[in-house]
């Protein structure tokens with residue numbers, strides 16, 4: 093834990109969680125004129141009634157903080173005093189912390205705004221951790237300080253878009269390119285030395301350099317998917333954004349994360365594989381292609397990216413991601429399945445936390461990675477070298 097994190101924790105415990113939250117809620121959280129409706133044609137829209145909004149997130153965090161008796165602390169990056177503090181459109185960036193352990197952990201949802209259940213999973217996991225009760229949860233709270241970011245990309249979430257839109261604050265309008273189109277940024281490709289185009293990226297990156305997590309989980313949605321082997325519907329894909337055994341990860345920290353990420357995913361898969369409501373496999377993008385993206389948020393964390401001198405000593409951490417099948421972008425996210433799609437994220441997230449806390453994760457045979465259903469890997473889709481044959 094860094095000095096900055098320690099002092100931030102101290103200042104948070106001095107104030108009541110509710111006072112913190114009330115101050116955050118009272119601050120202006122939305123630029124006037126910020127777009128609030130989706131851009132999908134109506135026929136492609138998933139009914140959005142059950143998809144939580146930014147205001148819903150604020151209400152949920154307030155509820156959890158109040159009910160937790162101080163166990164869950166809610167804050168914003170403007171309170172934390174990062175150089176960038178808001179989204180492009182001026183929304184506050186929220187983080188909830190729970191636990192009092194020495195190891196910081198980072199869980200983020202909705203870096204892609206139209207992938208909604210990362211937020212829901214974060215809320216339910218916070219509820220679980222706040223409630224305490226079981227020995228497993230007590231151990232997590234003793235070992236970790238968990239930083240939960242339910243909505244990394246609030247503007248995209250409100251617009252129901254994958255990306256965020258760069259915003260001209262003087263004009264209170266989107267920044268436009270030479271053709272007059274709004275300039276959008278995929279926040280999960282923006283953590284690179286020539287990136288950090290969006291305020292969200294700069295704000296969350298600085299916060300990451302303060303937190304210095306031990307490990308990270310990133311929650312996404314994918315398209316509707318069938319198993320390459322059996323044709324059955326896949327509800328949940330598990331992945332690493334720098335491919336294990338791929339062109340990048342074996343070279344990072346002497347191969348440490350190449351092993352550790354296989355153990356993390358292997359442990360999660362072993363924890364969910366016999367659950368009837370979850371059909372899990374390894375993530376791919378189709379045609380035997382897997383990703384190896386260096387500008388992804390959690391990839392850059394694994395690479396120990398040092399941007400603007402903020403990570404001069406090269407903190408790095410292993411990271412994995414979960415993909416729930418179906419998204420609002422393609423209209424493939426039915427409301428009927430919401431309960432079980434949410435539950436699989438909660439079960440898997442709790443498995444990762446408890447498994448790390450009791451050292452089960454690091455005892456997993458990394459070869460379990462090979463047992464997880466997957467199509468043969470034929471190529472790596474990269475954001476740095478095109479498509480590279482495996």
Ligand SMILES: [Zn+2]
Pocket residue numbers: 204207312313
């Ligand atoms: Zn995504």
